[in-house]
Amino acid sequence: MAARRPRDRRPPVAIGHVCFEARDVAAAAAWLEEVGLRPIASDDDFAVMELRGGTHLVVTAAARKRKRGAEAPFDLMVDDIDKTRRRFAAKGLAPSRIHCGAIRDSFELPGPDGVRVTVLSSHAGRRAV
Numbered sequence: 001m002a003a004r005r006p007r008d009r010r011p012p013v014a015i016g017h018v019c020f021e022a023r024d025v026a027a028a029a030a031w032l033e034e035v036g037l038r039p040i041a042s043d044d045d046f047a048v049m050e051l052r053g054g055t056h057l058v059v060t061a062a063a064r065k066r067k068r069g070a071e072a073p074f075d076l077m078v079d080d081i082d083k084t085r086r087r088f089a090a091k092g093l094a095p096s097r098i099h100c101g102a103i104r105d106s107f108e109l110p111g112p113d114g115v116r117v118t119v120l121s122s123h124a125g126r127r128a129v
Contacts, residue, residue, distance in 0.1 A: 082098070094110055
């Protein structure tokens with residue numbers, strides 16, 4: 001008798017691609033790899049970086065400079081916010097203090113092209129994502 005496959009409890013859809021424009025694509029891709037994204041493909045004017053769940057962050061060349069300190073068009077979610085903040089601080093990524101919220105905690109990082117990237121604690125609970 002064949003073993004039964006457990007029911008897939010993940011949502012039936014996911015975001016496939018998110019785009020991010022950067023003046024220096026290679027530097028942005030290196031920063032994203034440093035914080036934990038997996039490099040998939042790159043060229044002089046684009047990079048594809050993979051997040052958990054298979055979502056790809058596509059970095060393309062920006063036509064103009066972004067305002068320093070602008071909020072990134074994405075945030076990052078991690079399982080252990082305290083451990084992640086300590087790891088990023090040890091890498092010299094200059095995370096802010098952890099802000100405790102009602103639903104989740106967060107901190108910010110100075111990211112590629114001077115954007116501000118928010119890192120959030122997971123709010124998925126025990127749900128498969």
